[in-house]
Amino acid sequence: MKLITHNMLTSKCLKGVMTGYPLAINATDVKVKEVDFNPEFITRVIPKLDWEVLWVAANSIGHGEGLPKTLEPKFEEDEDLLKRVHKVLLEVEVEEGNLTCPESGRQFPISKGIPNMLLTEAEVQ
Amino acid sequence: MSKRPEHQAPPEVFYNEDEARKYTQNSRIMDIQAQMTERCLELLLLPEDTPCLLLDIGCGSGLSGAVLEESGHMWIGMDISPAMLDVAKERETEGDLVLSDMGEGVPFRAGCFDGAVSVSALQWLFNADKKSHNPVKRLHQFFSTLYACLSRSARAVFQFYPENESQMDLVTSQAMKAGFYGGVVVDFPNSAKAKKFFLVLMTGGSAPLPQALGTEETDNSLQVKYAKREATRNIRGKPVKNTRAWIMEKKERRRKQGKDTKPDTKYTGRKRSGRF
Numbered sequence: 001m002k003l004i005t006h007n008m009l010t011s012k013c014l015k016g017v018m019t020g021y022p023l024a025i026n027a028t029d030v031k032v033k034e035v036d037f038n039p040e041f042i043t044r045v046i047p048k049l050d051w052e053v054l055w056v057a058a059n060s061i062g063h064g065e066g067l068p069k070t071l072e073p074k075f076e077e078d079e080d081l082l083k084r085v086h087k088v089l090l091e092v093e094v095e096e097g098n099l100t101c102p103e104s105g106r107q108f109p110i111s112k113g114i115p116n117m118l119l120t121e122a123e124v125q
Numbered sequence: 126m127s128k129r130p131e132h133q134a135p136p137e138v139f140y141n142e143d144e145a146r147k148y149t150q151n152s153r154i155m156d157i158q159a160q161m162t163e164r165c166l167e168l169l170l171l172p173e174d175t176p177c178l179l180l181d182i183g184c185g186s187g188l189s190g191a192v193l194e195e196s197g198h199m200w201i202g203m204d205i206s207p208a209m210l211d212v213a214k215e216r217e218t219e220g221d222l223v224l225s226d227m228g229e230g231v232p233f234r235a236g237c238f239d240g241a242v243s244v245s246a247l248q249w250l251f252n253a254d255k256k257s258h259n260p261v262k263r264l265h266q267f268f269s270t271l272y273a274c275l276s277r278s279a280r281a282v283f284q285f286y287p288e289n290e291s292q293m294d295l296v297t298s299q300a301m302k303a304g305f306y307g308g309v310v311v312d313f314p315n316s317a318k319a320k321k322f323f324l325v326l327m328t329g330g331s332a333p334l335p336q337a338l339g340t341e342e343t344d345n346s347l348q349v350k351y352a353k354r355e356a357t358r359n360i361r362g363k364p365v366k367n368t369r370a371w372i373m374e375k376k377e378r379r380r381k382q383g384k385d386t387k388p389d390t391k392y393t394g395r396k397r398s399g400r401f
Binding site: 001002004005007008009010011012013021035038040041044045048050090112113114115116117118119121124125 | 175176177178197199201203205207210211214219221222223224225226229230231232233234236237238255257266270274276
């Protein structure tokens, strides 16, 4: 699971959960896989991100170095920053571990890089 | 027994390792999936030359994702079959994968995707595979959560195989209830094989539906006129075999079915000279 997915993923499908965001990451295996850098995509996607959630998530899996805690307004001119965001968003992958819902505490396992968001019958709304 | 996969077993059971392997080895399946994804992308009407973040619903082994990558987009895929997702992982797709059931809702934050595509997945929602499944409720849950996670003015395009008219009505009415505008576009309606259904859903206000392929006479009045002409032609009978009129009619029929047909020229159906 890439951190861009984590930034979008919620557990709001659970019964009784209102926002279910952000999910806490507990990673046991993290990999870095090289992906082509596309500055245009990164500048387009940054406004959509919840920056604080990304910062916390990146630090919780040990890849937060060089990421500013708050985003400067003119981030699109800073190519160095874009490259760092690219690395954190698309190259770092959580292979094994689990995600925890902040409201219900329900854990979603991540295995082979794929988070399992399937619910049981009782959890469906 | 019917040949439809959705009648045989639930999706997470039907798409086991054997079935998943087919999706990487069978070049015909791969071709068709790629073609349908390209058509979906065309119907999405994304802004040109801007990389977008797309959601692939029922991404399977990532065949549709490969087409999205080629067009320069980033995608996140969700699917219910672990075997298919494993194959996608092996193929080293650029997109990211989530194991999730579309009938339980789309588990993403509000407004994060620029569009959604889905190839041959929506028809699975018409089935109640478990005692607790209620297709209408699942469709509602799916469309309402999908509406929330799309950005404004984004579109969602689904290629699907409805079994009958009532399934099409159900799916469009549920989508409208969730707040979408749009409807079903049928490509090549006159052909048995090339006929394809696309549910085109829009979030930002109603816009005219895109034109389907292989339909020149979609206007109702025109169709009536055409029917009349057809009727009078039948009175006179079919044109004599091997004549120019017969060849032209045959080519017209092929064109309507969306098959490859050479253009009509002055040489079409002309006799060869005796010298040849």
